[in-house]
Amino acid sequence: MHLEEMLAFNKQFVEGKKYEPYQTDSIPNKRMVIFTCMESRLVELLPKALNIQNGDVKMLKNAGAIIRKPFDSIMKSILVAIYELQAEEVTVIGHYDCGMSHIQPGNLTKKMMDKGIPEATIQTLENAGIDFHDEFHGFDTVEESVQQSVSIIRNHPLLPSHIKVHGLVIDPATGKVDVVTKQD
Ligand SMILES: [Zn+2]
Structure with a gap:
């Protein structure tokens, strides 16, 4: 868990006023x-x-x-x-x-299913009008x-x-x- 390291670092960062060189407006x-x-x-x-x-x-x-x-x-x-x-x-x-230059939406849905997303969920989303190809395709x-x-x-x-x-x-x-x- 890298979050724990980050939280410990953050405490030191703030206490040591390491933020001072970064102060600016929005x-x-x-x-x-x-x-x-x-x-x-x-x-x-x-x-x-x-x-x-x-x-x-x-x-x-x-x-x-x-x-x-x-x-x-x-x-x-x-x-x-x-x-x-x-x-x-x-x-x-x-x-x-860039990773998006070779992403294949078909492979991506397969990876989702490999990680436990039920095929039925993907079907339901597709039926509701979520086009996985449109949403996730990359570029040439x-x-x-x-x-x-x-x-x-x-x-x-x-x-x-x-x-x-x-x-x-x-x-x-x-x-x-x-x-x-x-x-x-
Ligand atoms: Zn990229």
Whole structure:
């Protein structure tokens, strides 16, 4: 259980006032939202590689940096960041060697059943209109996927026209970023 270690560390952290260098407010200094993958190799590497300090950006993540529907929770968070927290740029950052590039929804439901989810539960959800392929499918190339997420944001009916939306791909080994699309 790593949680116990974390809780013990936290006590020391707070008592030792280790938080002091990180104090800031909730308006992102760089006026930017970054939307990226939950990839654990990027937890520290991505901010370091782009010189992002605490307080600089709003950071959103999901599996694959994928937006496919205009009112999913990521898109709603982007709109809140823009309207409530002064964000003016949105940067979608996919990465090479992403787990979502080879996820097979069929294999995923099999893994769910292997872990004890009854097939009947999956059937019931499918009958209720949950399309497992739609919900969990990944992508063929990360560049196309980033472009697709960027397009949904840029074309969103509630996105103000002054907001810039960019798309990057980062190498999870070196931190090097390639630009897929950017707005000046
Ligand atoms: Zn990923």
